[in-house]
């Protein structure tokens with residue numbers, strides 16, 4: 001069974017925990033887009049692991065973990081993440097693979113990301129990790145791929161060509177001194193040597209795995225509304241975070257995907273700029289941020305918080321082909337008098353039920369809420385749907401009805417055991 005897992009909102013839905021759970025039944029776990037803008041948190045016992053690049057499935061002994069061609073790799077971050085695994089005695093020998101075709105984040109990508117943000121009037125609030133500029137070079141056909149780092153001659157030509165153009169842009173547009181060829185050349189050839197044993201044609205590897213009837217879990221990063229096409233453009237990331245990205249980013253054909261699982265929080269959060277119709281007012285927003293510990297796993301920035309938005313979540317179900325839902329951080333809503341679900345928007349007296357594409361409409365849309373009774377703190381540590389407070393159950397059933405997909409997992413805490421399977 002090949003499963004794609006996607007975020008249904010603006011990222012940080014709790015994908016790391018669900019991946020960790022689904023990894024048990026998978027033979028291969030694969031990242032297919034994004035880069036170290038992602039931060040996937042997994043809690044095992046009293047230890048918390050945060051992964052930015054390596055699939056979180058690496059914690060499960062014997063599983064093969066791949067970074068697919070659709071991912072952009074910052075080699076320094078990868079080096080650090082591998083060192084951390086070694087430090088934690090997680091043996092990954094022979095079971096970690098990197099696609100030859102994955103693009104590499106270069107120092108100039110990171111600088112450009114930050115310089116562009118600083119220059120912009122309408123900031124995106126990127127993570128500053130060089131993600132956008134690296135993908136731009138990929139599409140611009142001047143990117144550098146993992147395989148290039150293994151061939152000094154090829155790498156030299158590509159880097160020279162890049163620096164010739166980029167150094168001029170850096171100087172003239174940004175007043176930045178530019179980059180030295182020798183320094184980057186040597187440093188990145190070293191990365192190449194360090195990673196060479198992991199680099200392979202992961203598309204061939206994964207398609208063989210399909211032929212052998214192995215189970216593959218495709219680990220999405222970011223979320224549907226950060227998708228470059230379907231998200232709240234331009235306040236998005238630069239990759240295809242929807243389920244279609246799993247095929248492009250791995251070389252596994254769409255006919256080999258069996259199921260798409262959608263992950264969403266029981267409420268909504270967003271980091272960075274951009275429209276967010278159900279965002280809480282400041283006071284309640286601060287209260288909920290503290291309750292849910294909503295601070296970014298990658299940049300530490302406070303996350304913006306709001307009520308569950310069924311308009312965007314329904315759109316997610318449609319765009320991704322989601323048939324199963326994992327509802328995360330349900331416990332954060334415990335103890336509230338009332339909970340609200342946005343079922344439509346209102347704009348200039350008009351009721352809007354579909355996600356609007358016009359920026360002004362989306363920015364000024366006023367949510368129409370369905371209000372429901374809250375539920376007390378659930379100290380009984382519920383382990384089944386039946387044990388949840390009736391009002392919590394009613395809330396989940398309402399989400400299920402609005403989204404038209406089945407809830408198969410509800411998370412009520414960060415630990416593996418704080419999960420209800422339905």
Ligand code: IMO
Nearest residue numbers: 011012037038039125126127221222237271272
């Ligand atoms: P995970 O996988 C939340 C957001 C950034 C910014 C926008 C563009 O942990 O859910 P970028 O650096 O990608 O060009 O920034 O996208 N963003 C995320 N927000 N979770 C993520 O990943 C994100 N990755 C990018 O905050 O608004």
Ligand code: MG
Nearest residue numbers: 012038039297
């Ligand atoms: Mg994140």
